[in-house]
Amino acid sequence: MPDPDDDATRTHGLSSRPMAPLRIGISACLLGARVRYDGGHRLNPLLARSWADDIQFIPFCPESECGLGTPREPMRLEGDARHPRLRTLHSRIDHTHRVNQWCRYAIRKQRTEKLSGYLLKSRSPSCGLTGVPVLSKRGEPLPGMGIFPRLVLADRPHLPLAEGDLLLDEEAVWCFLRQARGLEGNPSLAGTGVAID
Numbered sequence: 001m002p003d004p005d006d007d008a009t010r011t012h013g014l015s016s017r018p019m020a021p022l023r024i025g026i027s028a029c030l031l032g033a034r035v036r037y038d039g040g041h042r043l044n045p046l047l048a049r050s051w052a053d054d055i056q057f058i059p060f061c062p063e064s065e066c067g068l069g070t071p072r073e074p075m076r077l078e079g080d081a082r083h084p085r086l087r088t089l090h091s092r093i094d095h096t097h098r099v100n101q102w103c104r105y106a107i108r109k110q111r112t113e114k115l116s117g118y119l120l121k122s123r124s125p126s127c128g129l130t131g132v133p134v135l136s137k138r139g140e141p142l143p144g145m146g147i148f149p150r151l152v153l154a155d156r157p158h159l160p161l162a163e164g165d166l167l168l169d170e171e172a173v174w175c176f177l178r179q180a181r182g183l184e185g186n187p188s189l190a191g192t193g194v195a196i197d
Helices: 062-068 096-112 147-155 170-184
Strands: 022-027 055-060 075-078 085-088 117-120 132-135 141-144 161-163
Touching (some): 085 096, 096 147, 117 147
Parallel strands (some): 075 132, 117 161
Antiparallel strands (some): 132 141
16 A cells, blocks of 8 residues: 655656645535534544645535534435435425525535535435435435535536545545546536536
């Protein structure tokens, strides 16, 4: 395993030349912020360690930052897996528009900050990338995607996204970084943002 503190190995296949840290958006709970619905976090110690030479993390939480607060009533996606609604489990409040509006605002802002990728919380109705449960009208769980990554991919379909709590070793992190560096070297893949404006 390469030593990230060793200048000869730190770039790990990225480049032999010094480069500025990549700006990576990340679900704040993965860095230990207590923003989850129950007031907890999902700290990934591997991501929380020092990556200062390679990554500048930009933390965010759609549910907390759109004003739903912490703690808050848990929510789930329901209906059509392609266009699901985000509703609270017990009070049945529909927060789809509220979270959608915040995500669109954040993506426009983050586009100007030139983010090179995202590390997201798995299975989250707002941030989960794959396998997010969507309850169908028949009461059957269907595989879906969270609101935020759906909008990100509509805006910048080539942007590297990964579920940060599932990156369990340094090699997995370096693999993600190589993908992000590849995008940085191809401005034509950056996207126009037409899909969310």
